[in-house]
Amino acid sequence: MSVISILTNQAAAFAVVKPNDSLETALALMNSHDVGSVLVLNDAGHLQGIIVERDILKAIDRAKSSGLQLQVKDVVSREVPTCSLNDTEDMLMERMVRNNTQYLPVVNGTTVFGMISISEVVKMRLKKNNAPSLEHFTRHLKPRQQYA
Numbered sequence: 001m002s003v004i005s006i007l008t009n010q011a012a013a014f015a016v017v018k019p020n021d022s023l024e025t026a027l028a029l030m031n032s033h034d035v036g037s038v039l040v041l042n043d044a045g046h047l048q049g050i051i052v053e054r055d056i057l058k059a060i061d062r063a064k065s066s067g068l069q070l071q072v073k074d075v076v077s078r079e080v081p082t083c084s085l086n087d088t089e090d091m092l093m094e095r096m097v098r099n100n101t102q103y104l105p106v107v108n109g110t111t112v113f114g115m116i117s118i119s120e121v122v123k124m125r126l127k128k129n130n131a132p133s134l135e136h137f138t139r140h141l142k143p144r145q146q147y148a
Helices: 003-009 023-033 053-069 089-099 118-128 134-138
Strands: 037-041 047-052 103-108 111-117
Touching: 003 111, 003 118, 023 037, 023 053, 037 111, 047 053, 047 103, 089 103, 089 118, 111 118
Parallel strands: none
Antiparallel strands: 037 047, 103 111
């Protein structure tokens, strides 16, 4: 299966902020759409980077109560691995593991088509392999010890 197959099954929109937006704006967008990341695009629609939940947590930890007032451009991850429309699921998995990322923007030239998450790749692989349900994997698990 290819990236096109995943995008075909996704919602028609993806979350985007601009570099001058506040982290508060990015966080509100993530919460309202129940996503863990937003792409950062400039006024021309070109990819500038990505903001993930961890970026926001680190900014708040560093700047304390004023962290959400920082601008996206102050904390954006600019070196973002991407994928193309013709990439396969194996290529996606390899790129995500190699770059230790959960999200890959889909880019063709300077056009951003969307974003692929690791959960979408895993779901696609499970469906392809006719994998058993999650209950099959978890029914024998016991709660693990907690730490603080």
